[in-house]
Amino acid sequence: MLASGVRRSRGLARLALVCAAFFLNACTTLGPDYREPEIAWLSDWQPDLYGQTAAPEPGTGADLRFWWELFDDPALNSLIEAARRENPSLRIAGLRILESRAVLGIAGSGLYPQVQQLGGAISYVNTRQRGGALPDDDQNMVSNQTGFNLAWELDFWGRFRRGIESADAAFFASIANQQDAQVLLSAQVTDLYFAYRTTELRIAIARENAGIQKNSYDITERLYRSGEDSELDLQQAKTQYLTTLATIPELQITLTKSRNALCALLGRPPGDLPELAGKIDKLPVVEPLVIRDIPARLLMRRPDIRAAAWQVAAQSAQIGIAEADYYPAITLFGNLGWSGDTRDSSPDIGSLAIGPGFSWNIFDHGHIENNVRVQDARLQQLIEQYQNVVLQAAREIDDAAISVVKTAEQHKTLSESEVAARRSLKLASSRYREGYSDFQRVLDAERAVFSQTERVLLNESGQISALIGLYQALAGGWLDTPVQELTGKETRQTMQERSDWGNLLSAPLPAGSTHPPSAPEASRHE
Numbered sequence: 001m002l003a004s005g006v007r008r009s010r011g012l013a014r015l016a017l018v019c020a021a022f023f024l025n026a027c028t029t030l031g032p033d034y035r036e037p038e039i040a041w042l043s044d045w046q047p048d049l050y051g052q053t054a055a056p057e058p059g060t061g062a063d064l065r066f067w068w069e070l071f072d073d074p075a076l077n078s079l080i081e082a083a084r085r086e087n088p089s090l091r092i093a094g095l096r097i098l099e100s101r102a103v104l105g106i107a108g109s110g111l112y113p114q115v116q117q118l119g120g121a122i123s124y125v126n127t128r129q130r131g132g133a134l135p136d137d138d139q140n141m142v143s144n145q146t147g148f149n150l151a152w153e154l155d156f157w158g159r160f161r162r163g164i165e166s167a168d169a170a171f172f173a174s175i176a177n178q179q180d181a182q183v184l185l186s187a188q189v190t191d192l193y194f195a196y197r198t199t200e201l202r203i204a205i206a207r208e209n210a211g212i213q214k215n216s217y218d219i220t221e222r223l224y225r226s227g228e229d230s231e232l233d234l235q236q237a238k239t240q241y242l243t244t245l246a247t248i249p250e251l252q253i254t255l256t257k258s259r260n261a262l263c264a265l266l267g268r269p270p271g272d273l274p275e276l277a278g279k280i281d282k283l284p285v286v287e288p289l290v291i292r293d294i295p296a297r298l299l300m301r302r303p304d305i306r307a308a309a310w311q312v313a314a315q316s317a318q319i320g321i322a323e324a325d326y327y328p329a330i331t332l333f334g335n336l337g338w339s340g341d342t343r344d345s346s347p348d349i350g351s352l353a354i355g356p357g358f359s360w361n362i363f364d365h366g367h368i369e370n371n372v373r374v375q376d377a378r379l380q381q382l383i384e385q386y387q388n389v390v391l392q393a394a395r396e397i398d399d400a401a402i403s404v405v406k407t408a409e410q411h412k413t414l415s416e417s418e419v420a421a422r423r424s425l426k427l428a429s430s431r432y433r434e435g436y437s438d439f440q441r442v443l444d445a446e447r448a449v450f451s452q453t454e455r456v457l458l459n460e461s462g463q464i465s466a467l468i469g470l471y472q473a474l475a476g477g478w479l480d481t482p483v484q485e486l487t488g489k490e491t492r493q494t495m496q497e498r499s500d501w502g503n504l505l506s507a508p509l510p511a512g513s514t515h516p517p518s519a520p521e522a523s524r525h526e
Contacts, residue, residue: 028156028158029157029158029161029162029320030158030162030324030326030327031158031162031317031318031319031320031321031322032316032319032320033316034165034169034312034313034316034317036309037309037383037387039387039390042300042390043296045295045394046294046295046296047295047397049291049295049397049398049401050401050402050404051405052288052289052290052291052405053290053291053292053295064298064474064476064477065476065477065478065479066477067186067471068080068186068190068471070287071190071284071464072284073193073284075193075275075276075278076190076193078275079193079262079266079273079275080185080186080189080190082266082275083265083266084182086266086268086488087185087265087266087267089181090178090181090182091486091488093177093178093181094178094481094486094487095486095487096174096177097174097178097486098504100167100171100173100174101171102504103167103170104164104167104168104170104171105504106167107160107163107166107167107168108164108167110155110159110160110163110164111155111160111164112152113151114151114152114153115149115150115151115152116148116149116150117148117149117150118146118147118148118149119147119148119149120145121144121146122142122143123142123143123144124140124142124143125139125140125141125142125143125341126138126139127139127140139343141341141343141346142341142342143339143340143342144339144340144341145337145338145339145340146337146338146339147335147337148335148336148337149334150332150333150335151331151332151333151334152331152332152333153329153330154331156327156330157320157323157327158324159324162317162318162320162321162324163317163321165314165317166314166315166317166318166321167314169311169313169314169317170310170314172310172510173307173311173314175509176303176304176306176307177303178481179303179479180302180304182477182478182479182481183472183475183476183477183478184472186476187468187469187472188265189262189265190468191465192262193262194283194461194464194465194468195258195461196258196259197280197283198283198457198461199255199258201282201283201457202251202454202457203248203251203252203255205450205453205454206244206245206248206251206450207248209446209449209450210244210248212425212446212449213237213241213244214241216237216240216241216429216439216442216443216446217234217237217238217240217241219237219433220233220237220439221234221237233439236439236440236443237439237443240443240446240447244450259272259276262276282460283457283461283464284464286408286463286464289404289467289470295397298397298474298475299390299393299397299474301475302393302474302475303475303478304393305386305390305393308385308386308389308390309386311385311386312382312383312386315375315379315382316379318379319372319375319376319379322372322375323368323372325361325364325368325371326368327360328358328359329358329359329360330357330358331356331358332354332355332356332357333353333354333355334353334354335351335352335353335354336351336352337349337350337351337352338350338351393473396469396472396473397470397473397474399469399473400466400467400469400470400472400473401470403462403465403469403470404467404470407459407462407463407466410459411456411459411460411463414452414455414456415456417452417455418452418453420452421448421449422449424445424448424449425442425445425446425448425449427445428441428442428445429442429445480511481509482508482509483505483506483507483508484505
């Protein structure tokens with residue numbers, strides 16, 4: 001009997017080893033691993049950006065992270081620094097990183113027993129028996145029971161590993177999106193700042209020209225009252241003067257709107273901005289730009305392109321999750337229970353149950369198959385979206401580059417035309433006073449001076465906007481943000497007091513990556 005028992009024990013041990021080996025071999029990860037979407041034209045896209053690129057040289061070229069410092073404007077630097085601290089959209093992007101970090105934690109929990117349930121109950125029971133053939137009887141007891149249930153679905157088909165892979169990619173996508181928000185914010189603040197300064201200078205030009213036209217109006221009025229000139233010249237001079245004067249309120253509206261837009265970016269209510277208190281006499285001169293890097297490489301480091309790639313990786317893993325439903329869910333379960341009551345005649349009962357189990361939905365009427373198709377279609381949509389994001393980014397770089405070059409070319413011609421217009425006004429005024437030409441020549445010259453002066457200013461503003469657009473297209477203006485700076489200090493304290501965030505609000509963020517990892521690498525970022 002003893003030998004028989006030993007043989008039976010050895011047989012069970014061998015069976016357990018065979019089953020374990022089978023289970024280990026059966027473990028697989030379903031679905032496609034991430035593959036970076038191909039951009040067929042990218043390897044051949046080697047533009048010189050209309051003469052603005054040069055061979056890469058270490059330690060040369062502008063620092064794209066702080067490109068606005070090239071304007072050497074302390075007020076602008078102060079505005080961008082304040083916007084990085086207080087901008088609501090940037091804070092929301094930071095909170096989405098924290099959200100996706102928590103979602104990644106949820107996905108990781110799927111690798112461990114999904115059910116770990118402790119339950120129990122206690123009750124008072126009173127029974128009364130009256131009438132009938134049996135004697136009357138009253139009984140009282142206290143009943144109690146407790147139990148612990150455990151269920152662990154093993155990750156045979158990679159459902160949970162793919163879930164982690166998808167959540168991990170979404171986490172990195174949220175980081176890239178926050179960096180893209182930094183790029184947009186830097187460009188918006190700079191663009192609005194110079195739009196404000198441009199409007200200030202336009203108001204100054206309008207007032208200067210109104211002063212010139214008021215002087216002409218005063219001259220024609222004196223001549224008319226002395227009988228030396230016609231009323232026509234007087235009314236024409238008055239019309240031109242008042243028309244110029246009427247442009248100022250409209251410009252003041254634009255000025256206030258630009259200031260209010262800056263306030264919104266800084267998270268402040270509409271009102272005066274101390275950073276704008278100073279005045280400038282002219283817009284900064286835009287220096288010729290030389291890009292000492294390969295445009296295609298700068299293109300692919302754009303955060304919006306990296307975010308689009310991470311979204312493809314996140315969706316790619318969803319196909320494996322959907323395919324796992326084709327196969328049975330293998331589960332280890334266990335139950336430990338105890339129950340009893342206060343009656344002397346009733347025994348206390350303890351129970352233990354443990355073993356494997358499975359569930360398999362073998363008749364789904366096409367539900368699983370079509371769900372896989374849905375996930376695959378969504379993947380292809382994101383691949384197409386990624387390719388379109390890259391295409392649009394290349395267009396933005398090229399558009400901004402040609403704008404920088406051509407506005408610079410235009411500036412020289414416009415500056416010469418302004419000089420000519422001012423000289424023409426001087427000559428027309430002199431000839432009118434001397435009686436050699438009529439007043440219409442003066443009016444035309446005044447209009448030309450006003451028009452050309454504004455065109456020169458607007459061209460200078462256009463140069464700055466084009467340069468801002470090029471730096472934005474080249475993904476300038478973002479930094480790796482420490483987790484403590486994703487939200488304000490008060491917000492972090494409020495969240496920590498409201499919920500237990502553990503170390504998620506302080507643990508360093510992982511270093512970003514240009515390309516999403518393949519499936520085996522994804523688990524490194526848990």
